[in-house]
Amino acid sequence: MAQPLIERYREYLPIEPGEPIVSINEGSTPLIEAPRVSDRVGARVLLKFEGLNPTGSFKDRGMTVAVSKALSEGAEAVICASTGNTAASAAAYAARAGLTGAVIVPQGKIAVGKLAQSLIYGARVIALDGNFDDALVLVRHLADNFPIQLVNSVNPYRIEGQKTAAFEVIEELGGPPDALAIPVGNAGNVTAYWKGFTEWDTAPLLYGFQASGAAPLVTGEPVDRPETVASAIRIGRPARGDEALAAFEESGGRVRAITDEQIIEAYRFLASEEGVFCEPSSAASVAGLFVHGIEPDGDRAAPGTIVCVLTGNGLKDPDTALASTPGVIECSTDPTEVEEAVFGDRSD
Numbered sequence: 001m002a003q004p005l006i007e008r009y010r011e012y013l014p015i016e017p018g019e020p021i022v023s024i025n026e027g028s029t030p031l032i033e034a035p036r037v038s039d040r041v042g043a044r045v046l047l048k049f050e051g052l053n054p055t056g057s058f059k060d061r062g063m064t065v066a067v068s069k070a071l072s073e074g075a076e077a078v079i080c081a082s083t084g085n086t087a088a089s090a091a092a093y094a095a096r097a098g099l100t101g102a103v104i105v106p107q108g109k110i111a112v113g114k115l116a117q118s119l120i121y122g123a124r125v126i127a128l129d130g131n132f133d134d135a136l137v138l139v140r141h142l143a144d145n146f147p148i149q150l151v152n153s154v155n156p157y158r159i160e161g162q163k164t165a166a167f168e169v170i171e172e173l174g175g176p177p178d179a180l181a182i183p184v185g186n187a188g189n190v191t192a193y194w195k196g197f198t199e200w201d202t203a204p205l206l207y208g209f210q211a212s213g214a215a216p217l218v219t220g221e222p223v224d225r226p227e228t229v230a231s232a233i234r235i236g237r238p239a240r241g242d243e244a245l246a247a248f249e250e251s252g253g254r255v256r257a258i259t260d261e262q263i264i265e266a267y268r269f270l271a272s273e274e275g276v277f278c279e280p281s282s283a284a285s286v287a288g289l290f291v292h293g294i295e296p297d298g299d300r301a302a303p304g305t306i307v308c309v310l311t312g313n314g315l316k317d318p319d320t321a322l323a324s325t326p327g328v329i330e331c332s333t334d335p336t337e338v339e340e341a342v343f344g345d346r347s348d
């Protein structure tokens with residue numbers, strides 16, 4: 001049975017005995033074999049499906065630790081800036097803890113499921129006339145000047161919780177994978193995986209991927225107006241960018257860009273060939289392998305086993321699924337028309 005992440009990895013987390021734990025039984029997500037992706041890539045590829053966390057994304061791993069700590073330190077409210085998933089997770093854990101939650105999201109730029117989640121969990125949802133990077137500056141200001149705890153991944157407890165995904169991968173495989181492929185936005189998650197891997201004395205190649213319209217770590221320049229269909233990673237000034245770049249380098253890996261078309265192709269491939277429905281941002285990890293291959297730079301051997309992190313659940317963003325597929329076949333109750341609808345030719 002799934003147990004609270006903090007209980008499973010208590011000895012590696014900064015939670016003291018007797019401290020309150022705010023949990024919705026996060027973590028312990030499946031590592032799923034992906035035979036068709038493996039064929040295309042030329043290595044054994046497994047999918048770490050973080051979309052099966054309680055709020056449907058990897059953010060819950062960090063949030064259980066950050067909100068537990070906020071509660072134990074006497075906070076009454078938590079706040080974050082978010083492209084959607086952090087907001088949904090913060091809202092849920094705040095609800096669970098009996099704290100007030102406030103989230104600031106870029107207006108009109110987050111997936112509808114994430115908005116619905118944040119609202120139904122009871123957070124105060126602020127739609128900002130600005131992007132994620134603007135929102136992060138504002139919540140830092142609020143947390144510095146008011147009694148409200150910041151739960152973005154600049155909060156070190158978020159990283160502590162998120163590093164447990166690396167532990168799970170190592171335990172499930174009986175050792176580290178040769179490489180880890182991961183989407184990169186604010187760069188907290190890749191930083192957390194690297195911390196987890198190094199704490200367990202392992203060092204897989206890290207292959208990070210950003211959307212080409214929001215790829216500051218690839219170009220080396222902040223992006224003032226990031227744009228991508230992968231709204232979760234529409235971030236131009238990653239808070240943990242320098243740490244992530246150091247991790248890529250230390251691991252012998254790299255960070256590369258892929259286009260929105262390449263992301264959507266991988267997103268559809270995962271759903272229609274593997275039966276795994278992740279959100280577009282998550283598919284960046286697989287798109288990156290499809291587009292850039294798996295050969296490491298330098299003289300390291302090509303990885304034989306690669307774990308792709310699928311960071312969030314596809315159900316969060318039904319609009320993108322509907323917009324990138326052929327759509328329904330409308331039909332009357334006339335049996336002939338139904339036959340044609342079921343068996344007739346259809347172009348994709």
Ligand code: AN7
Nearest residue numbers: 082083085086185186187188189311312
């Ligand atoms: C599905 O929710 O930044 O590199 O505010 O939701 O750790 O930022 C989300 C990020 C990848 C990138 N995949 O992770 C937010 C937010 C999904 C995400 C990322 C996010 P980071």
